[in-house]
Amino acid sequence: MNAYLGIDVGSISTKGVIIDNENHILASSYIWTQGNPMEAVKTLIHNLEKQIDKKKVHIIGVGTTGSARKLIGTMLNANIIKNEITAHAIGTLSLYPDVKTIFEIGGQDSKIILIEDGIVVDYAMNTLCAAGTGAFLSSQASRLGVKVEDFGRIALTSKKPTKIAARCTVFAESDLVHKAQMGYQKEDIIAGLCKSVVSNYLNNVGKGKKIKAPIIFQGGVSKNIGVKKAFEEEVGCEVIVDPNGHLMGALGVAILAKNSPIKTNFQFSITDNNFETKGIECNKCSNHCEIICVSRNKKLIDAWGNRCSNGDIMNR
Amino acid sequence: MNKITIGLPKALLYYKYGDLWMTFFEELDCDVIISPNTNRKILEDGIKLSMDESCMAMKVYMGHIYYLIDKCDYILVPRLKCIKKHEKLCTNFSALYDLVNNVFDKNLIHYNIDVEKKEDEFYAFTTMGLSLGFPYRKIVSAYKIAKEREKMLKQRRIDKQKTILATSSKIKILLAGHPYNIYDEYIGKPVEKVLENNNIEIIYSDLYDDKYLEKEVVKISSQNYWTYNKEIMAAIIHYQDIVDGIILITSFPCGPDSLSNEMILRKVKIPITNLVIDETNSDTGILTRIESFIDILEERRKTK
Numbered sequence: 001m002n003a004y005l006g007i008d009v010g011s012i013s014t015k016g017v018i019i020d021n022e023n024h025i026l027a028s029s030y031i032w033t034q035g036n037p038m039e040a041v042k043t044l045i046h047n048l049e050k051q052i053d054k055k056k057v058h059i060i061g062v063g064t065t066g067s068a069r070k071l072i073g074t075m076l077n078a079n080i081i082k083n084e085i086t087a088h089a090i091g092t093l094s095l096y097p098d099v100k101t102i103f104e105i106g107g108q109d110s111k112i113i114l115i116e117d118g119i120v121v122d123y124a125m126n127t128l129c130a131a132g133t134g135a136f137l138s139s140q141a142s143r144l145g146v147k148v149e150d151f152g153r154i155a156l157t158s159k160k161p162t163k164i165a166a167r168c169t170v171f172a173e174s175d176l177v178h179k180a181q182m183g184y185q186k187e188d189i190i191a192g193l194c195k196s197v198v199s200n201y202l203n204n205v206g207k208g209k210k211i212k213a214p215i216i217f218q219g220g221v222s223k224n225i226g227v228k229k230a231f232e233e234e235v236g237c238e239v240i241v242d243p244n245g246h247l248m249g250a251l252g253v254a255i256l257a258k259n260s261p262i263k264t265n266f267q268f269s270i271t272d273n274n275f276e277t278k279g280i281e282c283n284k285c286s287n288h289c290e291i292i293c294v295s296r297n298k299k300l301i302d303a304w305g306n307r308c309s310n311g312d313i314m315n316r
Numbered sequence: 317m318n319k320i321t322i323g324l325p326k327a328l329l330y331y332k333y334g335d336l337w338m339t340f341f342e343e344l345d346c347d348v349i350i351s352p353n354t355n356r357k358i359l360e361d362g363i364k365l366s367m368d369e370s371c372m373a374m375k376v377y378m379g380h381i382y383y384l385i386d387k388c389d390y391i392l393v394p395r396l397k398c399i400k401k402h403e404k405l406c407t408n409f410s411a412l413y414d415l416v417n418n419v420f421d422k423n424l425i426h427y428n429i430d431v432e433k434k435e436d437e438f439y440a441f442t443t444m445g446l447s448l449g450f451p452y453r454k455i456v457s458a459y460k461i462a463k464e465r466e467k468m469l470k471q472r473r474i475d476k477q478k479t480i481l482a483t484s485s486k487i488k489i490l491l492a493g494h495p496y497n498i499y500d501e502y503i504g505k506p507v508e509k510v511l512e513n514n515n516i517e518i519i520y521s522d523l524y525d526d527k528y529l530e531k532e533v534v535k536i537s538s539q540n541y542w543t544y545n546k547e548i549m550a551a552i553i554h555y556q557d558i559v560d561g562i563i564l565i566t567s568f569p570c571g572p573d574s575l576s577n578e579m580i581l582r583k584v585k586i587p588i589t590n591l592v593i594d595e596t597n598s599d600t601g602i603l604t605r606i607e608s609f610i611d612i613l614e615e616r617r618k619t620k
């Protein structure tokens with residue numbers, strides 16, 4: 001049976017799926033990136049390998065997405081490397097063909113994708129600030145002495161969410177400390193934080209966008225039921241969170257790999273190779289570009305980061 | 317008399333009047349030195365010499381002045397207050413001369429335009445020429461030649477773009493914004509490179525015949541008084557029916573753009589995305605945005 005591997009390497013987590021020709025998920029894995037995308041992907045591939053019968057399943061397409069898509073795409077010799085917006089849209093559309101709006105809040109970024117008749121027509125990403133993303137929520141959770149996983153459940157117990165100034169992470173944090181010192185209940189503060197994440201999102205990323213149902217909410221923060229509820233109150237309709245929501249990017253890029261005319265012959269043993277990256281500073285002109293060199297078993301396989309041809313290490 | 321060397325910083329208004337200035341000084345038999353394309357050193361020097369609140373294009377400009385400082389006798393730093401009656405330019409353009417003068421100890425040439433005080437471009441060129449000690453008649457003839465050459469060069473570029481628009485079947489994206497942003501190596505060029513790598517035909521908003529400017533600009537706003545922003549708006553209206561999408565480039569934190577971009581984004585009927593570039597940007601964020609924008613345009617073409 002032919003199968004396709006899709007990997008989504010984000011700043012916080014790394015996700016992977018193997019799908020068959022009908023887009024059914026045969027294997028999936030979700031692990032932390034921990035600042036080392038190459039090692040994370042090796043672990044991820046081992047996890048996926050254990051879930052399938054290698055005698056029957058042959059992977060003939062590999063796609064990568066997420067912020068480390070290029071690095072991991074080079075490492076795995078992927079036949080498609082795609083940005084996360086398109087990948088998320090394709091993955092979501094394969095499960096929800098009618099979807100009109102995708103909310104996505106990840107570890108470091110948040111985006112909105114608008115879809116009409118099955119094609120992406122508009123999108124936006126957070127620009128200068130990461131307030132209201134997963135990283136912000138986990139730092140606030142640890143400040144309050146609560147596990148981030150329990151955040152949503154605790155938020156639901158609140159009857160009167162506290163108002164938190166959420167325009168900026170720095171203000172939100174000081175406001176949160178202030179509210180705690182004033183004696184507000186912990187669950188009210190947590191619920192207030194969930195609400196502020198939503199209003200921040202809708203006022204920044206969602207500003208000026210026509211939000212239409214059905215709405216799918218995904219990314220790590222979608223696992224927080226408090227934020228989901230706050231979204232529903234704010235937009236006035238149901239917000240769907242798929243149990244596989246975190247895999248949408250990986251699924252999307254696996255589908256793209258399936259549809260790509262180029263095919264590869266992927267071997268799980270690729271992880272036995274020794275991959276290394278090295279940053280070197282090019283001193284050929286006053287730009288001093290930092291060039292990233294990727295090598296497999298000490299052999300250079302790709303390099304990027306140069307602004308001009310002086311730093312074109314590959315074609316020298 | 318020894319030849320005078322004039323320095324032209326390749327930033328801000330150079331991208332609008334560079335041909336004009338250069339021809340003028342060459343006609344007067346001056347040596348002209350132009351700073352190179354922005355590189356990291358120029359950008360870093362510029363950041364050090366600027367206030368935090370300056371826009372990125374201004375920071376880049378200061379870096380270019382620093383580059384030229386020991387390489388020429390004079391540097392041309394224009395002071396432009398108003399170039400069209402009842403309209404305005406960003407206040408930075410009227411402050412530029414004094415800003416540079418305060419930061420650097422260097423001979424700057426006076427070049428002032430404020431048409432509301434009857435100081436037009438011709439006035440700017442004559443006072444500039446006279447202050448350098450050239451005879452009036454020579455200045456006037458040099459200005460005329462420069463003006464004609466400027467017109468000819470611009471027309472040639474517009475014609476070239478027209479041919480591309482008529483013949484290319486590739487996906488076309490209008491790069492809209494101030495020329496000093498679009499063409500700067502560290503502001504607009506990274507965007508241009510991504511588009512080129514993705515086989516996109518790039519159309520430029522400054523290559524626009526402003527004959528119909530007033531007629532076209534009202535389709536976005538009839539009350540906009542920023543001269544340079546009006547040019548961008550008119551070009552967007554002019555090209556929006558013949559390109560697939562528009563990328564609006566702004567350098568952070570531009571005052572006039574913050575107003576006019578809002579109006580543009582609300583009125584334009586085709587896919588448009590606004591990229592705000594600052595000096596702390598990494599190319600990665602830009603890459604993701606542009607790539608997904610191109611994906612949208614490709615899908616739209618397929619369904620048409």
